[in-house]
Every structure is written in structure tokens, then in C-alpha cells.
Amino acid sequence: xxxxxxxxxxATFEPLTDSxxxxxxxxxxxxxxxxxxxxxxxxxxxxKWLSYFAxxxxxxxxxxxxxxxxxxxxxxxxxxxxxxxxxxxxxxVREPALLVFPLARYTHTLFNS
Numbered sequence: 001x002x003x004x005x006x007x008x009x010x011a012t013f014e015p016l017t018d019s020x021x022x023x024x025x026x027x028x029x030x031x032x033x034x035x036x037x038x039x040x041x042x043x044x045x046x047x048k049w050l051s052y053f054a055x056x057x058x059x060x061x062x063x064x065x066x067x068x069x070x071x072x073x074x075x076x077x078x079x080x081x082x083x084x085x086x087x088x089x090x091x092x093v094r095e096p097a098l099l100v101f102p103l104a105r106y107t108h109t110l111f112n113s
Contacts, residue, residue: 016060020070024053027070051080 003009028049032041052069059067067076075081 013061016064017057020053020057020060020066023056023066024049024070027073031073055080 028044032044034041049070052073052075056066056069059065067079069076069080
């Protein structure tokens with residue numbers, strides 16, 4: 001796995017990232033670019049669009065094809081939503097110690113009132 005992240009290997013993926021950057025910037029310009037004389041575009045949710053970009057880059061590196069998150073401007077096949085739910089579940093399952101103190105305080109209040 002570490003061989004995948006060497007400088008030489010990562011450099012081979014640069015053209016894939018560059019092409020996705022071009023699509024990303026073109027799509028942002030088309031959807032949110034300046035349309036008025038003031039030169040300001042429409043506001044947009046940067047975090048959502050950066051997630052679309054990241055998932056398109058990952059799929060391009062993995063399958064040599066983008067899923068089309070950026071082009072479609074949406075969570076294609078619900079992949080991002082599924083990953084968010086999976087990570088939320090994994091965090092709770094992996095870190096049960098974080099639940100001990102809130103639960104202890106709740107049960108103490110519940111049974112000692």
C-alpha cells in the first residue's frame with residue numbers, strides 16, 4: 001500500500017487530477033460565475049462542491065472514469081451520503097468510551113432524582 005503513495009506514483013495521477021480540476025472550474029463558472037455588471041457570482045456551498053470534486057478525482061484514479069458528481073452537481077448514486085452515514089456509525093462503534101460519561105451522567109440523573 002505504501003508504494004501507491006510514493007512521489008513517482010502520485011505524479012502519474014497528476015493528469016487525471018488536472019482534467020478533473022478543469023471540469024470543476026468550468027462547472028463552477030457556468031453555474032455560479034458572474035452574471036451581473038458587479039462581477040460577483042452566485043453563492044454556493046463550497047464544501048459540497050469540494051466533496052464532489054474529491055469523489056470525482058478518487059473515482060478517476062481508481063476506475064479511470066469520473067462518476068460525474070461535478071458535472072451533475074449532485075451526489076451520484078447517493079455515494080457521499082452513504083459514506084457519511086458509514087463513517088458516523090463507525091465512529092460510534094469504534095469509540096464507545098466516548099459514550100460512557102454522557103450515559104453515566106444521564107443514568108445517574110435518571111435513577112437518583
